[in-house]
Amino acid sequence: MSKHTYDYGLIGNCSYQAHIHKDTTIEWMCWPRFDSSFIFGKMLDNDKGGGFSILPSGEIKESKQYYLENTNILCTEITSEEGRYRVTDFAPRFHQYDRYFKPLMLIRKVEPLEGRPRVKVSCEPVGDYGNLKPMQYEASNHIEYLGLAKELRLTTNFSLSYIVQDNYIVLNETKYLALTYGAPLEAPLVSTCETFLDRTKRYWRGWVKNLSVSNFHQADINRSALVLKIHQYEDTGAIIAAGTTSLPEAPGSGRNWDYRYCWMRDAYYTLTAFNNIGHFEELERYFNYIVNISVKSRERFQPLYGITGHEMLTEQTLDLKGYLGNQPVRVGNQAYTHVQNDVYGQILAALLPLYVDRRFINVERSDSLHLVYDILKQIDQLMNEPDAGLWEFRTLSQYHCYTYLFHWTGAKAAFKIGKMFGDEKIVRLAEKLVKESTEKIEACFDASRGVYTQAIGSKNLDASNLQLIMMGYLENGSEATQKHLKALEAELKSSEGLFYRYKHADDFGEPETTFLICAFWHVEALTCAGRIDEAIKAFENLLTYGNHLGLLSEDVDAKTGSQWGNFPQAYSHVGLVNAAYRISRKLDKPNFL
Incomplete structure (x- = not known):
């Protein structure tokens, strides 16, 4: 092919x-x-x-x-x-x-x-x-x-x-x-x-001149930053996953989705990238988007919303031939009905800099501490609820390790916010949730393989658990980090250096293509694990999977190097920016020009 x-x-x-x-x-x-x-x-x-x-x-x-x-x-x-x-x-x-x-x-x-x-x-x-x-x-x-x-x-x-x-x-x-x-x-x-x-x-x-980026692959970071910027709908602050719909994850797979909406999860990673390169305007606009959503989402947050905050994203099939004949062509996205509980922690982690970064005037945020507490209460209520996970399984509900990691991360973020503003109610609840989410994460540990699995009681491995290393749950360079990383590499890494999300069958069969951001997560994990030379080599290999302009797709066929999935994918460019930032902090070079 x-x-x-x-x-x-x-x-x-x-x-x-x-x-x-x-x-x-x-x-x-x-x-x-x-x-x-x-x-x-x-x-x-x-x-x-x-x-x-x-x-x-x-x-x-x-x-x-x-x-x-x-x-x-x-x-x-x-x-x-x-x-x-x-x-x-x-x-x-x-x-x-x-x-x-x-x-x-x-x-x-x-x-x-x-x-x-x-x-x-x-x-x-x-x-x-x-x-x-x-x-x-x-x-x-x-x-x-x-x-x-x-x-x-x-x-x-x-x-x-x-x-x-x-x-x-x-x-x-x-x-x-x-x-x-x-x-x-x-x-x-x-x-x-x-x-x-x-x-x-x-x-x-x-x-671009106002970006704070290192010398490490600066031109590639600049291009990715420019791509990410035009994925924010500035009027409301929403950030879309991609501007396209129904570009297949693999030809003939039926995995054709509409990505023109704002996923809470994707927005967290995108804002982390903007924060890493010194651009904060996007984060402040997103804060306003979240505040407006939170007013009408008191019971629970959806995984995604429309760019004006609308909730009903009813999925429909259109009478169109499809990209290279790939059908169905969908508009709307059924995932808005899913239970994906990692979103709460991601919202807290995304908003953390607005509360604790001294470059922001914190008094502007103190009146929204109730939002932080409300989200913590939601995490507390959902601690024992299974969900569809970040890969949005349509017929599989589990106690996902990744979800608990973001309960842990969100609670850690809330703890810092509570300490900053002297809010003991937030601090006490955050401490409780850190402890409980840690217990849930540890319940995913497979001691015989030295690896954290996809979910409690599951033997399946999942590339999202690279985040245990990147988010600091596993200590940088520790033996536990090395074992966990090597086990994930052995099962999910392709010989070309790309990464599958998982290998087990889902609603549409076994995944045929690799997910590009997972390979960038791998680069970050390598960096955290102290394998810096491997990280740089892996990062530079991933750059070869861009198109003639360096634009990245969502998925890559490991054998042919083909681009698939929606394009360009904000997630993939986020992965590039964050991986480059992580490497640049490790290199013995000045972080800024």
Whole structure:
């Protein structure tokens, strides 16, 4: 089987994302929000999906795609028999009037580079997941697409007639295309596009300049940080797992899920990454998201919510062909109904820096200590309840070691918060829960193998238990750490250095592909265990599993190196950032430039 990669670049501005193929086609873009219907969805259905392309006359002889350094601005250079041209794509984002300007606007700048290439501009938006095709009509300098919830407009200095009639146009000067949803562009096209391009470039480079990262693989960390930033829906603070749906974990597996929602667990790891690289704005926005959810989630938290905090994420199957024919195509996610009790500890651990880091003004948080106590009480009530675990088993409920680890971690975080604010009620309950969760974790220990198993009474091993090392439950470099790590490696590590989540059969059979973040967890565990040279080698090996832009998928086929799962996956880029941070702290180098 040949190696499969996702030949897309990603752009975004914290309001929306767009996936752009190496041939210039925008094959996935949801408006007005991450979880809205796509307006371009060719990725999931070539016929019904719609797309936005700037293709040459004749075959593409060469395609080169790259980001402007330290930005989320994507360039695609196309070479055909007639010449060469470049498409620069970006979602405007910059400071304006003391806030961020991040409109529902996509700008495409098209420049001739060599010869006299002819190009065909095709813009075919759809609505309602491909069931609605808007009416289009030409105005003086734009094309309007009518029938969606709001007006969609393409403003351009290309010939409108040539676009509408599907004709090729000689590209002998720079052209611009601005696609807008709702508010149209009612300003000079060329100067506005150039101004927005310049200001967006300066914004992203300023954002990267404020990262606190080591010399260790700095460019890779910067790219991952840029990817993670545009996975936050800034309006509410929610952080999505990925901007796509139904990209299969393995071809023909049926493991096709919608990841355009905010998982409490994923958000914890993402915020840890932002904290590690010195960016705190994202954490403060997420705090507000959690506070708003907690008001209506007094009984228990769901594992995931919509980006506006909505709870009902009813799973549906769409009549679409699917990525490379992989069906079903799902929207919504049944996991919102699951019992996944690790989320409580993850919320507490994610919010810990806001309470104890002196860079934050703690008095702002003291009035929300009731939230900390309420979450602790929920952990107390759920200590003896089995759950679906972090891998979201649909038909298997167990007493998962990973869940108890995060009861332990959350209680430890709450203890620190209680001590900081002198809240004895929090301190006493946290101490009780640390003790009880420790007993539960130890009940997962298999003494004959020296390893902690997936759940109490289970013999199965689980890569999530690498976290026992990373979270400090097992002491760095101890004999117990070494034994536990080696046992997990023996069963779950592939010969290529990748890691399976687990090997036993679940609702869909045995997993066929490895889970990339598990391999990054392995790198962190190696570092904690003092096997630093192995950690560096393993980390650098994992970098080879990115696509042409260094973007990482959720899953990797160990034998072929193929990328699978939703893409790019925030989880995987989080793994890269956190593993690099862990290594950099161990290396005898300055942590900061």
